[in-house]
Amino acid sequence: MKIPRYVPSRRDDITVKWEDDQGSSLDDLHAESDIAELPRPAFAWSWQLVNKDSGGDGLLHKGEQVEMVIDVKNIGVGKAFDAFAGLKNLSEDKINVKKGRMKLGPIPPGETRTATFLLEVKKGFEDAPVPLRLDIGDKDTYEIEHEKVLLPIGAPTQIAPSVAAIRVVSEAGILSNPNEKANKIASAKKGAVLAAKGKLGSFYRVEWGKGRTGFVAATLVKEAPGAHASFAKVSGVQPHEPPTIRVANLDTSHGGIEVDSDRFTLNGQAADPNGMRDLQIFVQHENDYRK
Numbered sequence: 282m283k284i285p286r287y288v289p290s291r292r293d294d295i296t297v298k299w300e301d302d303q304g305s306s307l308d309d310l311h312a313e314s315d316i317a318e319l320p321r322p323a324f325a326w327s328w329q330l331v332n333k334d335s336g337g338d339g340l341l342h343k344g345e346q347v348e349m350v351i352d353v354k355n356i357g358v359g360k361a362f363d364a365f366a367g368l369k370n371l372s373e374d375k376i377n378v379k380k381g382r383m384k385l386g387p388i389p390p391g392e393t394r395t396a397t398f399l400l401e402v403k404k405g406f407e408d409a410p411v412p413l414r415l416d417i418g419d420k421d422t423y424e425i426e427h428e429k430v431l432l433p434i435g436a437p438t439q440i441a442p443s444v445a446a447i448r449v450v451s452e453a454g455i456l457s458n459p460n461e462k463a464n465k466i467a468s469a470k471k472g473a474v475l476a477a478k479g480k481l482g483s484f485y486r487v488e489w490g491k492g493r494t495g496f497v498a499a500t501l502v503k504e505a506p507g508a509h510a511s512f513a514k515v516s517g518v519q520p521h522e523p524p525t526i527r528v529a530n531l532d533t534s535h536g537g538i539e540v541d542s543d544r545f546t547l548n549g550q551a552a553d554p555n556g557m558r559d560l561q562i563f564v565q566h567e568n569d570y571r572k
Contacts, residue, residue, distance in 0.1 A: 286362060287423040290318040292537030315536040320359030322388065324417045324426050325519035327352050327466045329457035329495065330433070337494060338481060339458030340435035341411060344404040346379075349432075350493075352466070353385060353417055354393040354519045361388040362421035366396040369414035371429070376411055377401040388419075393517065400432075408434055426523050433458060440479035440486055447485055447497075448505040449473040455495035455515070459484035465520050466495050473514035474505055489515045524553035 293314045299307035330339050331348040341347060349368070355361050364385035370378045380399040388394055410431035418425030435458075455467035459481045467489040469475060475487040475497070484496040490512060528549035531538060551560055 284316060286319055286421040288316060288318065290533035290535075290537050291316050292539060317536040318533060319422065320534070321357050321422055322355045322359050322361035322364075322390070322419050322424050323357030323523060323525075324361075324364075324424070325354045325356045325522035326415070326417055326426075326428075327457075327464060327517070327519045327521060328415070328430065329464060329466050331494075336438065336440045337478075337486065338435070338438055338440065339456075339463070339496065340433050341376075341400075341402050342435070342437050343402055346399065346401050349398040349400055351396045351398070351415070351417075352393055352517055352519055353388070353396065355388040355390050356519075356522060357424070358390060359422070360390065361385075361419040361424070364388045364394065364419050365417070366398075367416040368398050369416065371412040371414055375403055376432075377403070378413075393519070410434060428521060433460070433463070438481060440481050443477045443480040443485060444504045444506050445477060446474055446505045446508045446510050447477050447487065447502040448508060449475070449497075449502050449514075451501050453497050453501040454518075455487065455489045455497050456484075457495060459486075459496045461498065463496070465518055467493075467515055467517045469497065470514040474508045474510050475502075475515070476510035490517065493517075520555075522554060524551055524557060526551045 295312045295314055297310040301307065328349060328351045330341065331337065331350055332342065332345060334345050351366055353366060366383050366385060368378050368381040370376065378398065379401055383396040385394040385396060410433060413430050413432060415428045415430050416425065449469045449471055452471055453469045454465045455469060456463040457466050469489065475489060478486040478488060478494055483499050485499055485502060486494055487497050488494050526549065528547055530548060
């Protein structure tokens with residue numbers, strides 16, 4: 282008997298029925314199974330738009346093809362066995378999702394994988410953020426996260442030349458586009474030297490990883506002509522993550538829970554680093570849901 286990886290901890294009564302070769306029934310055998318669930322993965326992520334044809338400002342422009350790059354990190358205690366990332370087009374009148382699903386494979390705890398999607402922007406769409414739904418999950422454990430994302434748009438801009446390198450003077454967030462409210466995709470420590478790829482307004486476009494660029498505010502850096510750029514003090518970040526729900530008096534890591542009374546009190550804590558707007562609790566007994 283094979284138990285699927287998504288099965289939670291549980292106890293079940295088992296009855297084995299016997300009969301002899303004449304078809305006569307023998308005494309039933311009664312037993313109890315105790316299944317311990319696998320440690321679960323959990324996913325954090327960041328995303329950015331890469332538009333090489335229009336200078337790489339991280340914004341959507343009419344009539345161009347762009348890549349949407351998503352970094353997915355397993356922040357859970359268990360392994361993701363068959364992870365994936367996918368996009369659901371919520372704006373078919375504005376964009377075409379030419380490549381919208383990617384297999385990420387196994388992701389052990391603490392490791393990161395990258396998915397790249399291809400989008401085509403239609404020429405006649407309105408100047409408003411473009412909504413998509415992002416799905417990240419593991420097929421084997423049924424751990425899946427969903428998020429509605431709004432892709433930023435803007436008029437094409439020319440990135441001005443700059444010095445070849447800059448030095449971070451105060452710990453700096455590296456953003457997906459030149460806007461202080463843009464997604465944070467990496468962090469640079471004080472003293473980090475980054476290769477500069479031009480300047481757009483009050484932001485430098487910098488290389489923060491191999492083949493990866495982003496924007497850092499000019500107020501957090503100073504020019505460092507002749508300095509050698511390095512990734513040593515730079516790391517990617519994944520600020521988007523799911524809420525956590527912890528039940529204080531219930532440990533299912535070693536198997537199902539057995540109680541000896543007709544009442545059982547649950548208490549715990551729910552938290553969301555990105556802010557919690559609505560919390561609903563459902564308790565299921567067979568097909569009876571209670572809220």
